[in-house]
Amino acid sequence: xxxxxxxxxxxAVVWAGGLNSAQAQEYPxxxxxxxxxxSPGGGSDVFLRELSRxxxxxxxxxxxxxxxxxxxxxxxxxxxxxxxxxxxxxYATTPTFIYTSLLSDPEYKYTDLEPLVNFxxxxxxxxxxxxxxxxxxxxxxxxxxxxxxQWGAANPASLERQALEQLKAxxxxxxxxxxxxxxxxxxxxxxxxxxxxxxxxxxxxxxxxEAGELRLLATFSDKRLDAFPEVPTVKETxxxxxxxxxxxxxxxxxxxxxxxxxxxAATQKVLADPKYKEAYEGANLRAEFIPHADYVKFIETFGAxxxxxxxxxGVIE
Amino acid sequence: MExxxxxxxxxxxxxxxxxxxxxxxxxxxxxxxxxxxxSITMALLLPFTYTLDPTSAIVLLASTYIxxxxxxxxxxxxxxxxxxxxxxATVIDGYEMNRQGKAGLALGIxxxxxxxxxxFGLAMLMTLSGPLAQVALAFTPMAYFALGILGxxxxxxxxxxxxxxxxxxxxxxxxxxxxxxxxxxxxxxxTFGSAELLGGIEPVMIMVGLFAMSELLVQxxxxxxxxxxxxxPRIQFPDWPLAKRLIPAQLIGNGIGTFEGVMPGAGGTIxxxxxxxxxxxWSRHPEEFGKGSPEGIAAPETANNTVAETALVPxxxxxxxxxxxxxxxxxGFLIHGIVPGPxxxxxxxxxxxxxxxxxxxxxxxxxxxxxxxxxxxxxxxNRPRPxxxxxxxxxxxxGIYSIHNEAFDLGIMxxxxxxxxxMRMLRFPFLPTVLGLVLGYLVESNFRRSLVxxxxxxxxxxxxxxxxxxxxxxxLFIGGSIAKRGYELLRHRPSSTFSENAES
Numbered sequence: 001x002x003x004x005x006x007x008x009x010x011x012a013v014v015w016a017g018g019l020n021s022a023q024a025q026e027y028p029x030x031x032x033x034x035x036x037x038x039s040p041g042g043g044s045d046v047f048l049r050e051l052s053r054x055x056x057x058x059x060x061x062x063x064x065x066x067x068x069x070x071x072x073x074x075x076x077x078x079x080x081x082x083x084x085x086x087x088x089x090x091y092a093t094t095p096t097f098i099y100t101s102l103l104s105d106p107e108y109k110y111t112d113l114e115p116l117v118n119f120x121x122x123x124x125x126x127x128x129x130x131x132x133x134x135x136x137x138x139x140x141x142x143x144x145x146x147x148x149x150q151w152g153a154a155n156p157a158s159l160e161r162q163a164l165e166q167l168k169a170x171x172x173x174x175x176x177x178x179x180x181x182x183x184x185x186x187x188x189x190x191x192x193x194x195x196x197x198x199x200x201x202x203x204x205x206x207x208x209x210e211a212g213e214l215r216l217l218a219t220f221s222d223k224r225l226d227a228f229p230e231v232p233t234v235k236e237t238x239x240x241x242x243x244x245x246x247x248x249x250x251x252x253x254x255x256x257x258x259x260x261x262x263x264x265a266a267t268q269k270v271l272a273d274p275k276y277k278e279a280y281e282g283a284n285l286r287a288e289f290i291p292h293a294d295y296v297k298f299i300e301t302f303g304a305x306x307x308x309x310x311x312x313x314g315v316i317e
Numbered sequence: 318m319e320x321x322x323x324x325x326x327x328x329x330x331x332x333x334x335x336x337x338x339x340x341x342x343x344x345x346x347x348x349x350x351x352x353x354x355x356s357i358t359m360a361l362l363l364p365f366t367y368t369l370d371p372t373s374a375i376v377l378l379a380s381t382y383i384x385x386x387x388x389x390x391x392x393x394x395x396x397x398x399x400x401x402x403x404x405x406a407t408v409i410d411g412y413e414m415n416r417q418g419k420a421g422l423a424l425g426i427x428x429x430x431x432x433x434x435x436x437f438g439l440a441m442l443m444t445l446s447g448p449l450a451q452v453a454l455a456f457t458p459m460a461y462f463a464l465g466i467l468g469x470x471x472x473x474x475x476x477x478x479x480x481x482x483x484x485x486x487x488x489x490x491x492x493x494x495x496x497x498x499x500x501x502x503x504x505x506x507x508t509f510g511s512a513e514l515l516g517g518i519e520p521v522m523i524m525v526g527l528f529a530m531s532e533l534l535v536q537x538x539x540x541x542x543x544x545x546x547x548x549x550p551r552i553q554f555p556d557w558p559l560a561k562r563l564i565p566a567q568l569i570g571n572g573i574g575t576f577e578g579v580m581p582g583a584g585g586t587i588x589x590x591x592x593x594x595x596x597x598x599w600s601r602h603p604e605e606f607g608k609g610s611p612e613g614i615a616a617p618e619t620a621n622n623t624v625a626e627t628a629l630v631p632x633x634x635x636x637x638x639x640x641x642x643x644x645x646x647x648x649g650f651l652i653h654g655i656v657p658g659p660x661x662x663x664x665x666x667x668x669x670x671x672x673x674x675x676x677x678x679x680x681x682x683x684x685x686x687x688x689x690x691x692x693x694x695x696x697x698x699n700r701p702r703p704x705x706x707x708x709x710x711x712x713x714x715x716g717i718y719s720i721h722n723e724a725f726d727l728g729i730m731x732x733x734x735x736x737x738x739x740m741r742m743l744r745f746p747f748l749p750t751v752l753g754l755v756l757g758y759l760v761e762s763n764f765r766r767s768l769v770x771x772x773x774x775x776x777x778x779x780x781x782x783x784x785x786x787x788x789x790x791x792x793l794f795i796g797g798s799i800a801k802r803g804y805e806l807l808r809h810r811p812s813s814t815f816s817e818n819a820e821s
Contacts, residue, residue: 039360039645046651049367069721072515103498104505104515150770156503176769178458179501181762184581184637191635194457194770207636207658282654315504 027060027262029088034065034249035080036092037073044092047247047285051119054276058266073097074106081108085252087259090116093250095159098303102310103157114255115299117267118248118290120280122201124163124220125231129191130213137218137237140196141171149175152186152198160199162309163220163243170239190214201245202227202284227284246302247285248295260292320443320670327372327674336373337380337678342686344384345391349694351398351525352716355385355625356641363645363652371653372668376675378649379629382642383679386585386625387431387687390618394423395698396709398529402520403585403621405751406593408528410606410613417609420548420695426555426611427618428687430567434619435680437571438578438626443673449579449627450634456580458766459778463787464580465760468587470791471594472749473798477607480802483749486740490753493518500762501769513725520586520754522717522726523733527747529713530734533706535741550695552688559611566596566612567619574623581631581639585624586755589617590748626676633657633669 034052038044045067052063068076076091077100083089091097091113101109128134134143143149151168153161156179164177178195180186183204190198191208197217202225208214216231220243224233234241249263270276271287280287290298310316327333340362347358359381366374389401394411407427414423441449456464469487476483496507497517508514555563570592577588596616597606606613629646631637636658638644650657655665662669698705717730737747771777778784 046648049652074515075721099503100515103503104508105510148772156499156501158503161503176772178766178769179503180766181500184631184635184639187635187637188454188581189457192454192457203656204636207656207660211659213659279654313502315502 028086028256028259029061031062031064032059032087033089034063034092035068035076035089036065037067037069037076037096038092039067039069044094044247047120048092050276050279051270054273055266055270058269058273059262060266072100072104074100074104074108077101077106077110077113078108080250080252081112083252085114085254085256087251087255087262090249090251093246093248093299095245095302095306097250098299098306099157102303102307102316110250110299110303112253113250114253115292115295116249116251116255116260117263117292118246118288118295118298119267119271120247120285121221121288122203122245122247123225123284123286124160124199124243124245125202125205125216125225125228126197126199126218126220126234127190127205127209127214127216128197129193130215132193132196132215134196134215134217137232137234140217141173143196144171144173144175147174149173150178150195151175152178152180152189152195154180154183154186154198154200157310157315159243159245162306163199163241165309165313166241167234167239170241187214206284221286225286244302246288246290246298248290250299264291320673323666323670324443324673324677327671328678330372330671330674332370332373333376333671333675334678336369336377337675338682338686340377340380340675341384341679341682344381344386345388345683345686345690346384347381348385348388349391349400350716351392351396351400351529351713352521352718352720353400354521354641354720355382355389355401356645357720358385359642359645359649363649366649367652371650371655371665372671372675374649374653375646375655375668375672376679378646379672379676380679380682382646383435383622383625383676384683384686385642386621387428387435387618387683389621390427390431390614391424391691391694392529394427394614395420395694396529397532398709398713399524401585401621402524402755403589403617403624405524405528405586405748406589406617407614409593409748410608410610413607413609414611414614415548415698416546418546418548419553419609420698421551421553421691422555422611423614424687424691424695425553426563426614428552428684428691429554430563430570430615430618431622431687432680432684433567434570434574434622435626435676435683437619438574438623439673439676439680441575441623442626442629442676446630446634449575449630452576453579453581453631453635455783457781457784458763458770459781459784460787461580462760462763462767463778463781463784463791464587465756465763467787467791467794468591468756469752469760470794471590472752473795474594474597475590475746475748475752477744477746479744480799482743482745486745486747487749487753490523490750490755491757492753493523493750494754494757495761500758501765511725513721513723517758518729518754519720519726520751521720522730523754524751525713525717526730526733527737527740527750529709530731531737531741533710534734534738536702536706547699548695550692550699552691555611562601563612563615565599566592566616569595569599570616570619571623574620575627577620578624578627578639579630581637584628584640585621586751588620588624590752592616592620629672633661634659636661 034048036044048065056063080091098110134140151164168175183200186198189195218234222242347353389404390407392398392400393404393407397412399405411423472487573592574588596612597603632643638647
């Protein structure tokens with residue numbers, strides 16, 4: 001009951017769509033298993049299951065999804081790191097797998113895996129209650145400058161908290177970064193005025209924005225969002241903070257070149273698939289294909305930055 | 318009124334009715350298996366909902382939730398093992414009644430109280446969603462902390478004859494609750510480098526260990542032949558005088574269940590314990606509690622089924638899941654491209670009316686399916702002891718293993734069982750441990766969150782009105798209970814305090 005973000009569930013092996021698809025091209029194995037540590041219905045689980053519906057014909061292999069919950073991804077990482085590097089098994093990566101590696105120091109870490117490609121960047125936005133007096137991010141910063149601010153992040157070890165700590169440092173104001181047990185708790189505290197702002201993904205607060213109960217103040221992305229062109233980026237507001245919550249795949253170390261090439265081709269094709277595009281754009285995901293070589297570097301940099309942040313804030317030694 | 322007519326239209330849709338009946342049956346089965354929590358029962362079904370239409374999918378999942386919350390009481394009564402966290406309070410009097418050969422009546426009471434809880438909760442959900450959502454919105458971290466303290470105040474009365482033993486037992490639960498990740502910084506605590514402990518210890522493992530495993534150990538250590546009073550394998554509903562006596566307890570369950578259900582994160586376990594405690598406080602026969610009181614089953618079982626319905630209020634109104642089970646339900650919505658929240662009624666009103674109709678069908682279906690299944694369950698527990706105990710042992714091991722597919726968890730459960738065995742020997746009550754375990758995290762995380770908000774100023778708990786009111790209430794409860802104990806001690810009266818495991 002206590003930790004919502006660690007919803008426990010049984011690993012359910014499920015055959016998703018695309019079972020009967022013809023083998024369009026040569027892929028070294030017949031069946032690809034995509035593993036996520038999130039339980040059925042969780043963020044990465046929905047991402048993988050939606051993807052598995054469309055991916056099979058482009059990849060030329062059957063795609064199934066398996067949930068390996070436990071240890072916030074520690075168990076899934078261990079399974080992946082010991083799997084054969086033949087392209088038969090991959091793991092859905094989000095910043096969580098880096099946080100888990102750094103925070104809990106499991107036997108197998110993100111550095112024991114090889115990042116494959118990236119699919120999406122989830123935009124992180126700053127929002128406030130529509131009833132509040134804050135119209136711009138500068139108002140919120142000014143409020144904190146005059147007295148003391150209260151800003152909300154969904155989880156203690158999260159990219160959202162990191163983003164707020166960075167914003168706090170960049171603006172030099174006195175603000176408490178209040179952590180929660182998930183985005184829901186935090187949203188209530190923004191709605192009832194306990195917090196001035198919260199940080200979250202657009203899709204989590206979509207319904208409240210449409211109903212006019214929450215107001216977007218800024219986005220942590222590097223460019224303005226297509227869906228909300230009037231919302232400025234944090235960078236534009238004058239604070240150099242950009243956050244990239246990635247969603248991609250990683251495999252065991254030593255992935256063969258043909259597997260990598262097949263995925264790079266298939267990923268670009270599936271992201272362009274009109275039906276899939278409609279589905280993910282409806283969920284406010286931003287496609288951002290990052291090829292293998294760049295993705296390896298991206299994860300490396302991300303890991304180093306996160307480690308620096310966790311050490312600075314005294315979470316790890 | 319409009320809601321009613323829209324909902325009634327769905328009562329003729331065969332797919333909604335079918336989904337509700339399948340869901341509630343599956344839910345009762347999952348809920349009655351110890352270790353298989355309502356959320357796991359729902360998660361197992363989730364993949365099958367991909368191909369269904371949105372309304373049937375949501376109805377299937379929500380009905381499973383209802384069924385599972387009820388199903389938890391079956392093993393609580395029959396084998397002293399709560400099938401779900403929220404059924405822990407039912408163990409006390411349910412298992413006592415079973416030992417007196419009244420298992421059929423105990424199951425009948427829990428079934429019909431569950432149905433009453435479901436229907437009442439559904440009525441609240443349909444008519445008062447708006448106001449109830451406002452209540453949930455008014456709860457700040459300070460108020461949640463105070464709510465947790467109110468829940469913990471129940472320990473004062475659940476401790477049995479010895480308050481000190483009760484407090485020690487509660488501390489044990491609170492200590493176990495600190496294992497895992499720090500709620501504010503995210504660092505690890507007391508995990509000793511083990512990845513399995515990272516997510517903390519699930520209360521269900523400790524509960525199954527304390528109740529079921531220790532019972533198996535106690536029976537294994539007992540000499541002599543099987544001298545159980547066996548119950549007839551027949552469901553028995555209470556007669557009118559008894560039904561009348563249960564009404565206050567059920568109303569208490571309805572009220573507390575409605576309130577706790579709409580609080581994200583509070584949930585069924587607090588609701589059933591508080592209802593149990595209040596039912597005892599207001600009962601005309603408080604001395605029967607702990608010794609097989611029918612009200613002691615009616616109150617918590619009404620409460621946890623009411624919670625299963627009103628827990629949908631924050632989910633539908635804000636898109637906020639208050640528990641693991643509603644998080645799975647949220648997943649079910651999202652898979653079908655429906656986003657719960659303030660726009661739900663405008664955008665997908667039909668799905669919501671379909672859901673109401675499905676929940677109504679599920680509540681009725683719960684009664685029918687419960688009546689068909691329960692005699693079989695009673696027959697099963699009437700089998701000879703050695704076979705039954707081996708079966709129970711296999712059942713709890715596989716149930717606990719299925720939570721994370723970790724053999725490590727079996728060790729935790731068995732360790733809790735051994736600890737429970739000695740606690741029983743030394744007459745330590747279990748319920749304070751369970752309460753401490755379930756509430757520890759809620760209390761700690763909200764206390765610390767409030768202090769982060771205020772900059773370490775404790776006055777924040779007084780400034781927040783809801784928090785102040787709940788804290789005052791909690792202190793009145795504790796003070797009253799201690800004063801009563803003192804008074805009885807002075808008058809040298811035989812203590813009328815509640816005793817959890819009177820005989821053993």
